[in-house]
Amino acid sequence: MAHVDLQTGEDVTVWRILEDGALPDEAGEWLVPLGRLKDEAGSLLEEKGVRIGALIETDTPHSDLAGIGNYASFAAIRFPGFGDGRGFSLAVRLRKDYGFNGDIRAIGHVIPDQAQFLLRAGFNTSEVPEERREAFVRAVNRYKHVYQSDTQGGISVLRQRHDQAGARRVS
Amino acid sequence: MYAYDTFDHAMVNARVEEFRDQVARRLSGELTEEEFRPLRLMNGLYLQLHAYMLRVAVPYGTLNSRQMRRLAHIARKYDKGYGHFTTRQNIQYNWPKLVDAPDILADLAEVEMHAIQTSGNCIRNVTTDQFAGAAHDEVADPRATAEIIRQWSTFHPEFSFLPRKFKIAITGAPKDRAAVKWHDIGLVLKKNETGELGVEVLVGGGMGRTPVIAKTIANFVPESEMLSYLEAILRVYNEQGRRDNKYKARIKILVEDTGTEEFKRLVEEEYEAIRAGFIDVPAEEVARIRQFFAPPPLPVLADEDAGLDALAAADFRFRAWVKNNTFAHKVPGHVSVTISLKPHGGIPGDATDAQMDLVADIAEEYSQDEVRVSHEQNLILPHVAKRDLVAIWQKLDAAGLGAANVGLLTDIIACPGLDYCSLANARSIPIAQAITNRFDDLKRLEDIGQLKIKISGCINSCGHHHAGHIGILGVDRKGEENYQLLLGGSGEEDASKAAILGPGFDEHGIVDAVEKVVTAYMGERKEGETFLAAYRRLGPDVFKEAVYGAR
Ligand code: HEM
Ligand code: SF4
Numbered sequence: 001m002a003h004v005d006l007q008t009g010e011d012v013t014v015w016r017i018l019e020d021g022a023l024p025d026e027a028g029e030w031l032v033p034l035g036r037l038k039d040e041a042g043s044l045l046e047e048k049g050v051r052i053g054a055l056i057e058t059d060t061p062h063s064d065l066a067g068i069g070n071y072a073s074f075a076a077i078r079f080p081g082f083g084d085g086r087g088f089s090l091a092v093r094l095r096k097d098y099g100f101n102g103d104i105r106a107i108g109h110v111i112p113d114q115a116q117f118l119l120r121a122g123f124n125t126s127e128v129p130e131e132r133r134e135a136f137v138r139a140v141n142r143y144k145h146v147y148q149s150d151t152q153g154g155i156s157v158l159r160q161r162h163d164q165a166g167a168r169r170v171s
Numbered sequence: 172m173y174a175y176d177t178f179d180h181a182m183v184n185a186r187v188e189e190f191r192d193q194v195a196r197r198l199s200g201e202l203t204e205e206e207f208r209p210l211r212l213m214n215g216l217y218l219q220l221h222a223y224m225l226r227v228a229v230p231y232g233t234l235n236s237r238q239m240r241r242l243a244h245i246a247r248k249y250d251k252g253y254g255h256f257t258t259r260q261n262i263q264y265n266w267p268k269l270v271d272a273p274d275i276l277a278d279l280a281e282v283e284m285h286a287i288q289t290s291g292n293c294i295r296n297v298t299t300d301q302f303a304g305a306a307h308d309e310v311a312d313p314r315a316t317a318e319i320i321r322q323w324s325t326f327h328p329e330f331s332f333l334p335r336k337f338k339i340a341i342t343g344a345p346k347d348r349a350a351v352k353w354h355d356i357g358l359v360l361k362k363n364e365t366g367e368l369g370v371e372v373l374v375g376g377g378m379g380r381t382p383v384i385a386k387t388i389a390n391f392v393p394e395s396e397m398l399s400y401l402e403a404i405l406r407v408y409n410e411q412g413r414r415d416n417k418y419k420a421r422i423k424i425l426v427e428d429t430g431t432e433e434f435k436r437l438v439e440e441e442y443e444a445i446r447a448g449f450i451d452v453p454a455e456e457v458a459r460i461r462q463f464f465a466p467p468p469l470p471v472l473a474d475e476d477a478g479l480d481a482l483a484a485a486d487f488r489f490r491a492w493v494k495n496n497t498f499a500h501k502v503p504g505h506v507s508v509t510i511s512l513k514p515h516g517g518i519p520g521d522a523t524d525a526q527m528d529l530v531a532d533i534a535e536e537y538s539q540d541e542v543r544v545s546h547e548q549n550l551i552l553p554h555v556a557k558r559d560l561v562a563i564w565q566k567l568d569a570a571g572l573g574a575a576n577v578g579l580l581t582d583i584i585a586c587p588g589l590d591y592c593s594l595a596n597a598r599s600i601p602i603a604q605a606i607t608n609r610f611d612d613l614k615r616l617e618d619i620g621q622l623k624i625k626i627s628g629c630i631n632s633c634g635h636h637h638a639g640h641i642g643i644l645g646v647d648r649k650g651e652e653n654y655q656l657l658l659g660g661s662g663e664e665d666a667s668k669a670a671i672l673g674p675g676f677d678e679h680g681i682v683d684a685v686e687k688v689v690t691a692y693m694g695e696r697k698e699g700e701t702f703l704a705a706y707r708r709l710g711p712d713v714f715k716e717a718v719y720g721a722r
Contacts, residue, residue: 088409
């Protein structure tokens with residue numbers, strides 16, 4: 001598996017998942033299940049050189065994300081299957097309702113045809129099978145215009161038609 | 172009619188190229204069928220009993236002649252010379268080859284059509300009133316609103332992987348010809364005291380194994396904030412809709428489980444949070460889109476026409492056609508014409524390539540270049556001068572399109588059933604044909620009056636049997652096709668669920684049962700009382716007695 005920047009296809013740091021009850025065995029970037037993070041973020045962060053992110057499952061009620069910026073500097077949403085669209089709404093909530101501006105990564109089962117949707121919902125990196133890296137990048141660049149404005153700076157053509165400056169960012 | 176600009180063209184062309192690439196990868200074996208399946212479904216390509224099936228969207232049911240000719244061309248070149256118009260304002264082709272699918276999409280793109288969001292768990296083609304823009308009773312043309320929703324929902328990044336498919340219907344008239352209460356979201360255009368345009372919002376309708384009639388959660392959302400309201404509903408549904416069981420994944424189940432009031436509260440909370448944002452489109456864009464649907468410049472004409480009256484007096488079939496197949500227009504001297512795709516013994520909704528070409532020609536000459544597809548599987552010429560009716564009827568009749576049965580018992584909606592559909596338990600088409608053969612006398616049909624029969628080959632309800640005055644549902648009983656009889660449904664503003672009358676029948680028995688129901692109605696009805704009104708007054712017992720009593 002590769003971990004890539006959705007826009008460039010370049011490699012990004014791999015975040016390791018901290019198993020239940022385990023402690024980080026070395027410095028680096030660790031994903032901790034959201035529930036555990038709420039209780040233990042303080043102590044985990046005392047470990048030397050450790051950066052902590054939230055591991056969020058798609059069945060998480062979005063209200064559980066409140067205050068997430070206080071203890072997580074990045075987040076991964078784990079898709080059990082590519083058809084589980086809840087992950088998209090969670091990312092939108094993170095950006096829109098909880099003002100989260102750290103990296104948001106899609107992990108688990110996502111497909112290249114979703115690349116642009118992921119980006120526009122607020123994800124900026126994704127776990128992808130190595131052989132699909134190319135397909136992801138191609139998919140991000142396939143559609144030059146979008147029909148919906150979004151928090152990521154996409155401006156709907158419904159607005160662009162009336163905005164000479166077309167490229168003006170919204171958020 | 173809406174015309175694509177460079178943005179719309181770019182989007183649809185990119186889609187064609189994407190699919191061309193995916194099909195090539197499938198044909199070379201790079202993609203397995205399992206991986207390819209969701210990709211083809213996103214382009215309306217199903218795998219059915221005998222072959223692939225391609226479902227093409229006719230957004231809000233509106234076509235121009237060029238588009239209709241292109242549909243004919245596709246039927247001729249890539250299929251067996253016909254297409255099937257469905258209850259969701261789509262057309263289905265039953266025999267395309269996989270290798271041709273990208274070319275078909277390219278042919279469609281050239282005339283500003285596509286198969287985007289005709290399947291999959293996304294927001295599907297928005298449907299509306301087939302008489303939109305022409306109907307005498309209309310508050311506003313719903314097609315402009317539908318086009319705004321079409322664009323907002325196309326490739327929506329957050330709502331392309333919902334718990335289930337999602338259907339929105341909209342009506343611009345108080346008389347509901349779009350079955351809005353049977354949709355996941357139903358919208359009714361209204362004006363408030365100050366003349367501002369807005370929508371009443373209903374949620375949670377749907378058919379399938381759990382039929383539910385949608386409930387109103389907002390009486391008036393200004394058009395300028397409608398997309399925010401829809402986005403709020405979709406977000407709540409995407410987050411909270413069930414995903415553990417596909418039969419419970421529809422929004423109707425969420426609304427029932429949450430309670431309508433609580434669901435409304437959740438939606439309004441989200442709506443309040445986003446309505447001031449950037450989701451809705453600017454007023455200039457709404458105005459731009461509305462312009463495309465400006466009423467055509469029709470002259471005010473005399474309401475009487477001597478030629479029409481003369482033929483009507485001489486020819487009973489023509490008289491019946493004018494009575495049943497025309498609908499009052501906004502502009503005096505005009506009507507909308509419904510072309511019945513329900514000839515006796517025919518397959519409901521089927522049209523041949525030649526028929527499609529003919530309808531295109533007639534629309535070009537006599538109906539402002541416009542054709543519509545109705546959810547009742549018929550075609551409509553929306554803007555016709557009464558003085559042209561004789562000429563139009565003669566052309567239609569010569570091509571087998573002159574059936575005068577719109578709204579009558581033989582104007583049957585039927586799904587493809589076991590003849591094509593891999594999910595079917597029973598055939599639908601032969602049942603529809605047998606009923607039309609039994610009731611083949613137009614005078615008798617006229618005497619029976621308004622009566623809607625709707626047939627589905629399985630519980631999925633593609634043929635709307637729950638909303639039929641008489642509904643027929645094919646079920647599988649120990650390997651035998653069996654047909655349940657339902658009575659009392661309605662798909663209009665007085666929507667109601669049809670109820671099962673009693674034990675089912677075999678394919679011959681069901682036709683007899685329909686006849687017994689009709690005979691009982693004829694015996695009991697009061698002057699001018701329709702079948703549905705009589706059923707509502709009498710209840711099921713009279714009909715039970717008529718159908719099962721003699722057993
Ligand atoms: C042969 C191809 C077809 C397949 C595989 C198919 C599949 C399905 C399935 C699985 C459902 C149930 C989903 C649900 O629970 O809502 C459904 C519902 C439906 N389909 Fe089809 N269908 C086909 C053809 C058609 C045709 C030809 C029409 C129109 C005549 C149609 C219109 C509808 C409608 C209106 C519903 C009702 C859904 C609702 O409101 O709840 N489908 N279809
Ligand atoms: S109702 Fe059933 S049999 Fe008929 S088309 Fe739909 S899925 Fe197929």
